Amino acid sequence: MALTATGIGSGLDISSIVGVLVDAEKTPKEARFTETETKIDAKVSAIGTLKSALSTFQDAAEKLQSGEFLNIRTVSTGNSDFFTATADQYSQPGSYSIVVEQLAQSQKLAGATVSDATAGVGEGSLDFSVNGESFSVAITDTDNLAAIASKINNASDNSGVSATVIKSDAGSRLVFTSTETGTDNEITVTATDTTGTGLSDMFSGTNLESLQEAQNSIIYVDGQKLTSQGNTIDDAITGVELTLTDADVGETSTLTIAQDTESVKTNIESFVSSYNSLITKMGTLSSFDVEEDTAAALQGDSMIRSLESQLRKMVSERVSVDGVESALYELGISTDRDGKLSIDDDKLNDSITNNMSLVEGVFATSDTGLAYKFGDLVESYTKSGGAIDSRNNTYTSEKSRITDQREAFTLKMEQLEARLLKQFNAMDLIVSELNSQGSSLTSSLASLPGVISS
Template sequence: MALTATGIGSNLPINDMVSAIVNAEKLPKEALFNRTEDTINAKVSAVGTLKSELAKFQDALKKLQKGNELSARKVSTGDSQYFKATADKFAQNGTYAIKVEKLAYAHKVAGDTTALATDKPGEGRLDFTVNGASFGVDIAATDDLQAIARKINDASDNKGVVATVVTSDDGSRLVFSSEKTGTDNQISVTATDAVGAGTGLNDMFNGANLTELQPAQNAVLYIDNQKITSQSNEIKGAITGVTLELTKADIGQTGTLTISQDDTKVKENVKGFVDSYNALIDSINKLSSYDADKKKASALQGDPMIRSLESQLRSMVSERVDVDGKTIALYDMGIKTDRYGKLSIDDAKLDKAIAEDMNSLEGLFSTESTGLANRFAELANTYTKSGGVISTRNDTYNSEKKRLDTQREAFSLKMKSLESRLFKQFNKMDLVVASLNQQTSGLIDRLNSLPGVVKG
């Protein structure tokens, strides 16, 4: 290190000397702080990666937990314009002839027409009854048609009436529509004018002044020539596990509904589980590995948290599940485990299980509490949930960072104090040396001035 600064009295490089002493103590400690911080950050990043892989694993498990996705059904309605269909796991394979005679419609009635939507019919009350349930709203003398519609729609006890102002060539009128289709949901309206307020509400809504715009109607359809009447265009339960949505009516047209097991979708969901599980194992191995050649450990190498997770995962894949009195394991369904703990699929064996033993495959994964998908999901959740293992570990890392910041701050103050103390000590020394130099110089001058002294 070049010494350039000098003391005033001693001609010594005091600044450089103090800096060298302070750095000799400061730099190794700061390097230790930096290494500690890098280690904590690496662990935070590694735990974040682990949480991300667990979340992907949980997404794959959702398709197997309830069995709906695992026991997927393929639905075909041909090119029918008359209905759509969906099916859950309870739907059985089959073909059905469907004819739609009528669609369900909601009841619509309208009050008498006025010239403008801003017209005010008068003070009083409107009462409504829908499917045996009643409610009403009070009408102020200042309420126009829009205000009345808002009061009806915003009523906290509204039983299913939607009010709208419709303006046509004839003028404006209030239209009341039932929220639900079918004859059970017809609307009745009673208008009562306030005493002394005239007959504005009565003239607009009572008796012949209330026009039926659309009669309430039930849906009528035939499934294999069996008649079904429904209040709604959504038909549930007519065919077990199937929901029909009626879209158009024509009794002369027959559509064909075909339900079959979607073997491809089932296999995709099982494969998704296997791929996600293997990705999680790969991530665990990478995060906890040790590179012997580089002599470098990964961030979570030897960490008990990740060792415990890996151990539980490997144990769980070999467990057997009780399904209808027999125990089933992944291996029985064509899912094998290799010596590295990763899974692979025996396609022929899995295809056979899907085709011939779907109940066992579904039970293996989806049985409540004991099914593997539910068990894996529960395990993953203990790590990823708020307050779970990973959250607690991150809290620990945050605490370590705060302690490190506190230690750094205290050490910085210590180094400033050391620097200040050294400067004081060296400055005192500088003054002493300067004083000695002055005394020496004066003594030499006096000696040189003595008689007989020969100056060289």
């Protein structure tokens, strides 16, 4: 008969003994699993930190890929009420006198006035032509002014007419407004009746009143007259966009465009700062603390070493600017003994003030400029499927493999525990049987003649 409790026959705590034996084999292995998982998690976190630092550096580098952030201009209009202005990198520093004689405006035409705006107008069609493009709207005898306006505004081929119903003391009328300013965008309306004369009576001949004539804007730049269809003018001064807000031919405003050296310097300083932060971060992630005898998560990592090597090589590369080889140090940016960049303020200020073409060429020359090269390098690491993604996939596979190994080891330990319990219980049963036999023999010997019990 099998024992229902362990240790009864031998008096041993079999469960505790088996537990100690299993733990002796399980604990070191599980500790190694945990240690390996912790290291992988630390590497994943470190890779995330590296990617973040790379992205910050990439943003700073991309700003220097365009003259928009290098060849920056400041614009002053002297608080003019007549226009606002913006200037891009192609504008030349200087001052210009601006006079706004006339603002551009849209044409407005109004149909005849009716006392009942809800009544149908007529049956037929209204044909519109604006700047050489035409469209037509079919009108039914039940269409009132609001329905006609809706058909015009929602026409898929509407070429530039906005319709609305205006109510006054005299009644209601339909007003057509060109959606664009200037004389090129004058509206032509043709009413065609299929029944009666309702549409013609409202929208033809003298029944179509001009509420506002189309007109072009007129400005003078340094005394030179320029007429334009709109109030936004981008061809008066190279690289400058003027937005007209008011007109007075008797008032002269001054537009001043200057090189924004401070903003350019700030963008370059941001680039240098983010580069140095990246170098510092990589050093921290791959360091070894001799005193504590501890290694950082990516200590000895080949990817860190390769990236650092490429970055240091790139900062010393020369770029062809107008056929002349130039480099960062000519702008006042050099590398120190720690691999970080430092700025010679006087030299950088002189380059930005007196040789902006060199600054722009070193950083923003298409494809070969350093800002492009840095951006491409970082992109190769941070893009989907790039070096960092590949490394993370490796860590994920390692973590998954450890999970599988842990599960297999757990099953192995369960089997070991079951086997040991079976063996100890078998032993316990044998000891129990031996004890029983011993007791029986002792009893038999005690009952023999001549045996005196003590």
